[in-house]
Amino acid sequence: MDDALKERLEAASEACDASVFWHAKRTPAQVLRAAADAADELGLEEWDVYAEKGAVARIESEVADLLGKPAAAFFPSGIMAQQSVLRVWCDRTGSKRVAIPDLSHLLQHEDDGPRRLHGFEFDHLTTGPVTASADDLRRLSPGLGAALIELPLREAGCLLPSWDELTVLSETAHELGVPLHADGARIWESQPYWDKPLTEIAGLVNTMYVSFYKGLEALAGAAIVGPEDVIEEARTWRRRMGGTLFHLTPYAVTALTGLRERLPRMGEYAAWARSLAAELTERGLRVNPDPPHTNTFLIYAEGDPESIAERKLAFMEREKIEPCGGWGKSRVPGTAMTEVAAHDAALEHDPAQVAAWIVEIVQG
Numbered sequence: 001m002d003d004a005l006k007e008r009l010e011a012a013s014e015a016c017d018a019s020v021f022w023h024a025k026r027t028p029a030q031v032l033r034a035a036a037d038a039a040d041e042l043g044l045e046e047w048d049v050y051a052e053k054g055a056v057a058r059i060e061s062e063v064a065d066l067l068g069k070p071a072a073a074f075f076p077s078g079i080m081a082q083q084s085v086l087r088v089w090c091d092r093t094g095s096k097r098v099a100i101p102d103l104s105h106l107l108q109h110e111d112d113g114p115r116r117l118h119g120f121e122f123d124h125l126t127t128g129p130v131t132a133s134a135d136d137l138r139r140l141s142p143g144l145g146a147a148l149i150e151l152p153l154r155e156a157g158c159l160l161p162s163w164d165e166l167t168v169l170s171e172t173a174h175e176l177g178v179p180l181h182a183d184g185a186r187i188w189e190s191q192p193y194w195d196k197p198l199t200e201i202a203g204l205v206n207t208m209y210v211s212f213y214k215g216l217e218a219l220a221g222a223a224i225v226g227p228e229d230v231i232e233e234a235r236t237w238r239r240r241m242g243g244t245l246f247h248l249t250p251y252a253v254t255a256l257t258g259l260r261e262r263l264p265r266m267g268e269y270a271a272w273a274r275s276l277a278a279e280l281t282e283r284g285l286r287v288n289p290d291p292p293h294t295n296t297f298l299i300y301a302e303g304d305p306e307s308i309a310e311r312k313l314a315f316m317e318r319e320k321i322e323p324c325g326g327w328g329k330s331r332v333p334g335t336a337m338t339e340v341a342a343h344d345a346a347l348e349h350d351p352a353q354v355a356a357w358i359v360e361i362v363q364g
Contacts, residue, residue: 001306009309009326012316019322020354023217024345031219035250038257048252050244051235055252059212060223062259067208068199069225073235074252076243078185078222079110082209084237085224086146087118089179089207091233095145099125099137103155104148105183117241125149129156129288133165134172147173149205150183152190157288157298157339163194170204180204185211185222189294192267206230212251215266215295215343216258221251262344269295272351273342279355285362296341301362305329305336311361323357336362 019025026034039055048054056074064072075081083106090096100106102124106114114120123140125132125147132149149169152158161169173180182205184190191198202208207226212218224234238244273295277287286300301308305327316322330337346354 016322017320021340035253039253048249055249059252059255063223067202067225071228071231072223072225073231075222078211080243081222081224084234085207088233090145093145095143097121097144099123099147101126131161134168144178146179148181158294158296160293179206182208184208189215192270193293212255216262218254218258219251221255269342275351279352283359300337303336
């Protein structure tokens with residue numbers, strides 16, 4: 001896509017009155033005013049100081065309780081959080097080898113940081129858009145420092161294993177003595193798929209990372225939950241990596257708000273996504289997974305991404321609504337794809353109408 005088209009798309013997006021996916025647009029002033037109101041409603045009268053006390057202590061306590069783990073540590077970013085806890089496990093086991101999906105965020109989006117900063121050696125637990133199984137773990141040679149599973153596997157359309165598959169994988173990791181860590185960036189969105197308590201889901205892994213800015217719409221922030229001694233060591237790595245900021249309160253306050261306002265709605269988001277997927281398949285488009293496992297899934301359509309972008313631009317300029325995200329080439333020649341994620345903004349629209357908009361943009 002040329003720069004001129006990108007600029008026109010960005011300008012059209014900014015000029016839209018509404019969007020369907022991700023979160024509704026709010027100005028920085030609106031977000032910060034809402035955070036100030038939330039701090040009052042939560043009765044927060046003190047700042048955290050270097051991640052101690054205040055809203056940080058409260059979010060750590062609430063997340064540990066929600067996931068049924070002894071302890072939690074708040075981090076400014078998920079990248080730092082996961083690298084920290086994997087470093088703890090690898091130091092304890094004496095091995096830098098980590099079993100990991102080749103589509104994991106750590107391999108796809110972190111500029112080789114995990115290897116350069118910590119010396120991790122990655123074994124592919126899975127290759128391609130598939131979820132990990134016990135057999136995948138067993139086929140790797142002994143001596144792993146840890147194993148990471150991504151729940152859900154975002155690059156595969158937020159794909160999840162069945163509950164039985166996940167349970168057997170957990171039992172196998174325990175049998176082999178391999179610490180099992182879950183990238184649960186979207187675990188809040190995944191819980192309705194299994195219809196199990198969060199404590200039961202987190203109970204299948206030794207440690208889990210959760211994100212606050214994705215489905216919960218916090219400003220930023222993440223947490224690691226697990227045994228107290230492991231979490232305490234992860235806190236040390238947080239300091240070493242520069243994550244123990246003087247104040248983390250604004251992030252923690254918005255995370256607490258997300259737990260109260262958006263966590264209870266995850267089932268609604270997933271149901272809306274399934275309705276949209278059904279409407280799209282009826283109109284001849286393909287989705288993955290079908291039906292979606294969470295509120296997020298991939299749409300595939302025949303066509304050229306740049307031509308689709310031109311039609312999307314025309315639609316936004318005419319309707320002042322952004323009906324979908326960007327489209328890119330898929331692995332199948334002649335096919336384009338996009339990811340959609342249903343949150344509060346989506347629930348303001350009829351899935352059938354949104355499907356009609358997307359088909360219009362794709363097919364012209």
